[in-house]
Structures are given as C-alpha cells and as structure tokens.
Amino acid sequence: MSIFETRGITKRFGGLTAVNDLTFTVNKGEIFGIIGPNGSGKTTVFNMISRFFPITAGEIYFNDKRIDTLPAHEICKIGIGRTFQVVKPLRRMTVQENVMAGAFLRTGSISKARQKAEEIINFCNLENYKFRASKGLPIPLRKRLEIARALATEPQLLLLDETCAGLNPKESEAAIELIRRIRDTGITIIIIEHIMKVMMGISDRILAINFGKEIAMGKPQEVANHPEVIKAYLGEAYA
C-alpha cells in the first residue's frame, strides 16, 4: 500500500534542472533508498518534499492528499519528519531540549514533552548525553540527535539525509541498527546515502538518479547491477 507518491516532480534553478520529471511511489513500512553520484539531485528531492523550496512542476501526495502546496512547517505537522545532511543541532540547547523542541509539535505541556523526549532519547541511546549542549557533541551523536529530534515529532514518514556520512564502520553499523528499529516501529523511511554497502543492506527498494533523472529503480541487487548505475558511478568503461 502506498503512503507517499511523487508525480513528475521537477525543480529548476534558473537554467539548471536539478530534478527532472521524477515519479516514484513509497509503500507503507518500507525503507526506500535514493542513490546517485554527487550533485545528482538527491537532497534537492528532500528539500522539495519538505517544501524548503517550491517545486517547479509536478505533484506530491502523502496519504493520498496533495501536499506540495502546503507551507514548510505544515509538512512536519501532517507526519513527514526530516534530518539534514549538514546537521543542524539547536546549538546552545541540551540534547533533551533539542528533542523536546520536536515533541512540542504534538503537545503544549512541558512535562508531556519532557516525557516524550525521555522515551525518544532512550530509544536512540542518547541517555548519557541528555544534559550536554548539542554544539559540543561529536558528529555521530549529532547525527543521531538529528534523528531523535525528527522522531519526537511523531512522523509516519521519515526522510533521512546521509545519516551515515562521515561515520566510521562501527558507528554506521549502529546507525543502521537504529534505522532498522525505527522501521520496526512502523515508520516508513526514505533514505539518501552515499555508501552503497549501507544502502544494499537496509533498503527494500532503491531509486537511482543522475542529473536529476531516474536511471534505475527496483530491488537493491537489480539496481546495483544496472548498467546505467555502474556507468554513472564508475564511468563508461565499466558498464
């Protein structure tokens, strides 16, 4: 059953077409991966979904409702959370306060927000850093805080942008484990990732894009062996 759908979404920045006529469907409960070389338009897709900028053409549907006309802050309210590739912690706030800021979307009460934050912090294994200011955290924890904060808004669909970038193998294993646990709670995930190994391991389906256009879509193995994908990543000679 589909929870999320784009129909021919296009984004032009002046003469540059960053995303070109992209159509895909995400099923409820799956982990949907988007891959592509640098500058292929992955993050632009997220910014279009979360309405950080208006789309040039096309339509976006979430739970069968059109959402590409909503303002940015409404997107989170209807149940789409996101993280940022370049993490954006609320710097001078503690980890707990960061997560509470997310939890306030569903409650006006401080004690309820604190309680919700407590649960999420434990779920993300951040309990030892609860009272630390977020600006002092090392990058793996900041990435995890980014996820925790988005989870606190109780999303049905979570957009993860390069959650494993810059992490060592052990840290990215922990991140993958967290992503799996999030999926097990029933949250649908769209994930952008550079590291093929990560994507192959956790995605149910993968969309590969290059120059903003779809070049392959399907099961991880199919996509990884698709000649267009190999060409995009490794060059003509290997395809």
Added chain:
Amino acid sequence: MLNKKNMLMTIVFALIALVLPLVINAPYQQHILILVLIWATIGTAWNLLSGYAGQVSFGHAAFFGVGAYSAGILTLHYSLSPWWGLILGPVMSMLIALPIGAIAFRLRGPYFALATLALGEIFRLVFLNMTEFTNGAKGILIMPSITSKIIYYYAGLGMLAVTLLVTYLIVHSKIGYYLVSIREDQDAATSLGIPTTLYKNLALLPSAFFTGLAGAFYMNYVAFIDPNIVFNLTNISIMVILVVMLGGVATTWGPTIGAALYIIMGELFRTTLGSANVLVFGVLVCLIIMFLPNGIAGELDIIKRIAQRKKAGLSGGV
C-alpha cells in the same frame, strides 16, 4: 520551573526593592532608581524578542517613542490625564509592531537588524515633521499631577514586576522553547513544524507592548518629550542592547542587573570624571563585552550549569 532557591532569591530581591526608596530618600538617588526601573523594563522587553528569539532589534526606540507620545498626545490634544497613556501607549506600540514585523521578519540576521534600525529612524523623522499632531521638535510638556518620587518608584516597580512575570511565563512555556529553537537554527525549527513567523510575532508583540508601557511611564514621570529624546537611536535603541548585553542576554534577571549597573555607573562616571566619562564608560563596555561575553547573569548561569551537570552526571552514573 521555579525551584526553592530561585524562589527565595526572588523574594529577597523583591523585599530589597520594596524597602529601597525608604532607605534611600534623597530625590536624586530616587530618580536614579526610577530610571533603573524604566531601563530594566525596556531591557526585559527587548530581551524577549532579541535575546530569546534571537531577532536582534535596533529599533526599539520606535515602540518606546510611540508609547511616550500616546500619553503625551492624549494630554496635548484631548486634555486627558497622561496616565491613560499607560493603557493606550502599549496598545499603540503593539499596533505599529504588526507592520514592522510584517516587513522585518522577511529578513534574517543582520538584515533584520538593519531593517529595524531604519524603521525606528522613520518614526523619529515622522514625529519630528508631523508638527501639527506632535508639536515637532518643540516636544510635549505636561504638568505632572503627582510629584512624589516614591509613588513613581512603586509604579515603576509594579511595571517591571509585571514585565518580568509575563516574560518569565512566556519563556518557560512551549512558546519559549520554540523561540530559542528559532534563534538557534531557523531551518531546523521549520523542519520541526514550527511556524517561525507566527512565533517571532508572539515574541515581538509582548516586547513592543512593554516597551510602549515604559515609554508611557517615562512621559508621565519626566513630563517632557521630544522626538529626538524618545526616538533616539543611540540613547534608546542601542542603549537597550548594551544594557542587556552587560546584564546577560536571554536570562531572566540579566536586563535588570544590566540596567542597574549601567545607569548607576553612568551617573557615577558623569559626576566624578567630568568630560572623560563617556570615554571611560566606552572602555569599560568594551572590556565587559570581551571578557564577559554572556553578560553578568549569563556567566552565572554557566557556572550553575556546570555544577548541575556534575550532579546529573553523578546521579545518572555515567
């Protein structure tokens, strides 16, 4: 949440503030105390918008001046008591805050600051040139009905107490968390579903309200205003920034501490150092900004937080 120690401190401060004018009974010293109360109120109001929500305003003189002129014009044109200005002034300030917010909140960071600076200056020029309505540069002089400094002191204290209380309640609610989130990262705040423009207005309106209240109170107390006094860029808009920076940005007591130190130091230097007072004062402000960047109350908070973290760390068994 107020813990017992904070509560006790607040009560002690309140008691000192209540008996202070009885101990210090020279009119000059009482005048200084009343100025401190006015500046503490403006500082607390500015702090809500610029300290907590991070939207640094260089135009708070607009709200102060409109509050003062609301009281003055009531007397000048309508022969009403300027005390009605305490109701009209804050309301008028909020009304002008709406278009100011609508224009300036389209901009971020330094651009916002510049926009508010320009908007504040526009008000000064308009009030200077609308001579039929405002008396222009001649200003407005009223005959105060009350001359006892003690009464102004307690009225000012009441004004500050209400401002502090309302600000405290806002900051320690969901709105407060949202304001700080917007200050720390506006894009992240948007991604958490925070309607940023709405919440910036929720900081601006009370901020304008209490600045306008202080303006109306100033008109009643000083009994003379002209546009170059109450819409002054350096003596109002910039001064409030210095007051809050000195005391501690985004702290409950910072603006009050800053106002007390600023006004008292300013007066001391003026009476003892002659014409070198501004220079010495300037150097002192530079030193404080360099070595106490978070202001006096701000640095105290950091010390407290370190102590708290140690406690939390121990009980959490890290």
